[in-house]
Amino acid sequence: MEVIDKWVAEFLIRRQHNPRVSPTNLLSALRFGDSPDCFNLKVSSVLRDLSDSLIRGSVDEGTLDLLEILEKLRPVITESHKSAYCWTAAECTARFMWPLSASEGLFTDALERIWRERIGGLKESGSGLVGDELLRWETDLEKAVEDPEVYQRIRESNVRYTAISFLTQLLKEQWEVLGSSSLESAAQRMFLKRKAGDNLDGDPSAAANESTRRLESDNIDNAKDKVNERYASEEERTVDGQEEEHEESLDKGDEMAATELKDYLLEIQRGVDPSSTRQVQEPNDAVDHSVDVTPQPSTSRVNRTRASRQNHIESPQQDNASEKGSSSQGTWSGRVRPRLSTPVPLNVSPLRAISAARRPKKFWTPEEVEALREGVKEYGKSWKAIKNANPAVFAERTEVDLKDKWRNLVR
DNA sequence: CTAGGGTTACTC
DNA sequence: GAGTAACCCTAG
Numbered sequence: 001m002e003v004i005d006k007w008v009a010e011f012l013i014r015r016q017h018n019p020r021v022s023p024t025n026l027l028s029a030l031r032f033g034d035s036p037d038c039f040n041l042k043v044s045s046v047l048r049d050l051s052d053s054l055i056r057g058s059v060d061e062g063t064l065d066l067l068e069i070l071e072k073l074r075p076v077i078t079e080s081h082k083s084a085y086c087w088t089a090a091e092c093t094a095r096f097m098w099p100l101s102a103s104e105g106l107f108t109d110a111l112e113r114i115w116r117e118r119i120g121g122l123k124e125s126g127s128g129l130v131g132d133e134l135l136r137w138e139t140d141l142e143k144a145v146e147d148p149e150v151y152q153r154i155r156e157s158n159v160r161y162t163a164i165s166f167l168t169q170l171l172k173e174q175w176e177v178l179g180s181s182s183l184e185s186a187a188q189r190m191f192l193k194r195k196a197g198d199n200l201d202g203d204p205s206a207a208a209n210e211s212t213r214r215l216e217s218d219n220i221d222n223a224k225d226k227v228n229e230r231y232a233s234e235e236e237r238t239v240d241g242q243e244e245e246h247e248e249s250l251d252k253g254d255e256m257a258a259t260e261l262k263d264y265l266l267e268i269q270r271g272v273d274p275s276s277t278r279q280v281q282e283p284n285d286a287v288d289h290s291v292d293v294t295p296q297p298s299t300s301r302v303n304r305t306r307a308s309r310q311n312h313i314e315s316p317q318q319d320n321a322s323e324k325g326s327s328s329q330g331t332w333s334g335r336v337r338p339r340l341s342t343p344v345p346l347n348v349s350p351l352r353a354i355s356a357a358r359r360p361k362k363f364w365t366p367e368e369v370e371a372l373r374e375g376v377k378e379y380g381k382s383w384k385a386i387k388n389a390n391p392a393v394f395a396e397r398t399e400v401d402l403k404d405k406w407r408n409l410v411r
Numbered sequence: 412c413t414a415g416g417g418t419t420a421c422t423c
Numbered sequence: 424g425a426g427t428a429a430c431c432c433t434a435g
Contacts, residue, residue, distance in 0.1 A: 361420070361429055384412065401430075403413070408428060 007183040010041045013048045014181050023048045039073070040182060046070050047174050050167065059163050063088050064118065067129070070174075077128035080170040086134040087163035089114055093141055097155040102145045111141055364405055368393055372402055372409070381406070 013023045023045035050066050053059065067085045071077060093114055099105040115138055123130050144151040180188065364372075371393040375386030383399035383406075394402065 358419075359430065363428075381413075398430095399412070400414095400432095403415095404429065404431095407415085411427090 006038060006041050007181070007186065010044050011181045011183040013041070013044045040178065043070070043073050043174070043178060044181070046073065047171060047178070051171055054164065054167055054171070059088055059091050059160060059167070061092050061114065061118075063167070064092060064114070068122075068127075071127065071129055074174075075128070078170070078173065080166055080173055082129055082131045083133060084163070084166035084170040085129045086131065086137055087159060087166050089119060089134070090137050090141070091159045091163040094154055094157075094159045097144075097151065101148060102151045108145060111145065115141060362396065368397065369405070369409070372405060375402075376406060 046066050046069050050063065050070075053063055053066070064085065067081065067088065070081065074081075093107070093110045096105055096107040096110040099107070102108065119130065119134065119138065140150060140154065144154055179185075371390045372386065375389060379385040379389065381403070383402040386402055387394045387397065387399055397405075
């Protein structure tokens with residue numbers, strides 16, 4: 001199971017749209033240790049932390065820490081990694097240039113801390129992050145202490161923009177090199193294996209292996225090509241268009257991966273727990289559930305539509321079973337058709353969960369209504385704020401419930 | 412997250 | 424069937 005834990009953790013960390021994931025907390029909570037098979041998980045975690053920093057618009061010394069950790073994980077340093085580190089270090093120093101002269105404020109402290117201690121340590125250890133560009137910056141910043149003109153020039157330049165551009169570029173490259181997450185790769189392999197098994201009469205496993213090999217090789221080649229192309233345009237210090245392109249490919253990839261992953265997880269669940277294909281439990285039904293040949297009452301057209309929408313996975317079979325059972329009881333000569341069991345909806349985030357049953361109706365208490373009136377007086381129609389202001393009273397109400405109740409009250 | 416239309420379950 | 428309250432769905 002530990003492998004699955006790692007896969008799921010890696011998958012969650014790499015979901016850029018999930019703001020609740022904190023890689024550091026997640027890894028420490030799961031206690032994966034330092035085993036070598038955690039490599040993808042660790043790299044993903046560092047990249048995700050970097051990505052979150054950029055989303056928050058924060059480029060600070062924590063970013064330098066992350067870039068140094070990334071160097072330890074990926075000893076082959078790319079140009080964008082070096083540049084990102086260099087410009088981030090420059091930005092971390094330049095941000096202390098808010099006074100008009102170097103002697104005021106904390107500029108010299110930052111110079112000491114970042115360049116003499118931190119980067120000095122890197123030089124001693126022979127880090128690949130130390131390059132010509134970094135050394136040039138070091139010289140310029142040291143000069144700035146004595147030379148007001150150099151100080152002023154650096155102070156007025158937009159170091160932050162370039163740092164963010166390189167960090168964005170680095171992230172894009174690193175995600176591409178990392179390829180699909182372990183979980184997505186496994187889902188893709190399962191998907192291709194099944195597809196090959198369905199389509200070919202020959203040796204399905206050979207075909208699946210070939211397809212998988214081709215897919216993986218294509219992914220790696222594409223990533224490498226893209227990285228090389230990017231290196232060719234290393235001097236372009238701009239992020240225009242990159243973000244959009246990245247988002248678009250993420251969305252398409254997410255959609256495909258989510259579908260395949262869902263199939264794969266259903267399959268895992270069937271394999272792990274065959275009893276998981278449980279029957280529907282009716283609250284007042286004390287008799288044997290193993291058979292059910294009673295046709296479902298069809299109260300109205302809309303009810304049927306609703307029911308089939310809520311149970312879209314099982315509805316075709318169930319409808320057929322019900323109809324056949326009712327219409328052919330005679331021909332079955334007393335044999336009863338076992339009712340097909342209903343698969344349990346897999347509530348696996350971030351896949352969309354299958355619609356849950358309707359909540360039981362709960363009438364509003366006078367206390368709740370009063371709290372809602374007071375809340376609207378205080379916060380207006382900010383249902384979330386009203387709920388948060390009265391968590392105990394509205395423990396069993398959603399923001400939408402509050403909105404609906406208010407709509408009823410003002411009618 | 413919110414607004415607004417739709418659905419469900421219930422009463423008259 | 425109309426009216427109502429609570430709940431659901433989905434666009435923006």
